[in-house]
Amino acid sequence: MTAALPRTDAQVLDRIEADALAYGGEEFLAEVRDEAAAWALEHDDPARWSAYLGVAWQLVDAHRAELVGQLVPTPDGKWRTVTPARCPAGHSWDHQKVSPLVSSWLPCRGPDHRGHHRVRCVADVGGRECGEIVVFPDTVEGCSFVGIGEGEG
Incomplete structure (x- = not known):
């Protein structure tokens, strides 16, 4: 099954959070949410959502880069190489x-x-x-x- 490209900010956030959960679990997801929220609060209303998404995406990508080549469990109980x-x-x-x-x-x-x-x-x-x-x-x-x-x- 091929994943559809995210089309809305909410779909992008869902994808970022799914990756955070997959690559670091509930604790990492909570850290990403907290850090992104702190950055977003430093911006005015129009830029706040973009700042939140950008920081969350960057944090998850950086964590994923540390795991490249390692086996991680998938939600369906299987394993895959990052x-x-x-x-x-x-x-x-x-x-x-x-x-x-x-x-x-x-x-x-x-x-x-x-x-x-x-x-x-x-x-x-x-x-x-x-x-x-x-x-x-x-x-x-x-x-x-x-x-x-x-x-x-």
């Missing part, structure tokens, strides 16, 4: 209909890991594929890809 929120070109990976991604595993003889997740953006950009790639964890000195696709990344 990917970056978007590709380096800015295409969102949260909405498969708009910007799909292709994920793979690169075995590695790294000093403190056994491999890397490789995510390639296949969003349609003017009739061609975006092609931006994110590899995590980042490659470090001593990384040595093995097997098919050696040296890619």
Whole structure:
């Protein structure tokens, strides 16, 4: 099932709060709400809602970035690997209909890991594929890809 793009501020907030809950639980969701509310109170009425959404989104994205590559539980009791929120070109990976991604595993003889997740953006950009790639964890000195696709990344 493909998630629909949020169309209203309320739908954007629902998405931000769902991500906060998924990536940090009830306690993190409460922290995001409190911090966003504090920032929003510093703005006048017309800008207050935008400030709230912007701060909440930034806090959740920053927390998600810390979890990239880790397994997290899903609401239906399954597990999934956390990917970056978007590709380096800015295409969102949260909405498969708009910007799909292709994920793979690169075995590695790294000093403190056994491999890397490789995510390639296949969003349609003017009739061609975006092609931006994110590899995590980042490659470090001593990384040595093995097997098919050696040296890619």
